[in-house]
């Protein structure tokens with residue numbers, strides 16, 4: 001156990017934050033996710049989890065998440081067409 005790791009992980013950027021800097025809210029992309037743990041920084045930047053963007057792109061088409069992709073509203077490597085084109 002690392003005593004320094006007492007925070008909560010943000011589900012959008014994956015970083016450990018103090019519990020007070022993270023809250024649960026409904027995902028804007030996947031409404032069925034009611035308890036997305038998001039830090040205040042990701043919230044301010046209107047980020048969503050990278051995986052959610054890919055799921056929505058596959059199910060509803062890339063137009064549904066074009067703003068997220070165009071404006072890099074996710075963490076991690078750039079989302080590439082290959083990830084979106086692959087069937088669910």
Ligand SMILES: [Zn+2]
Nearest residue numbers: 010013039042
């Ligand atoms: Zn975050």
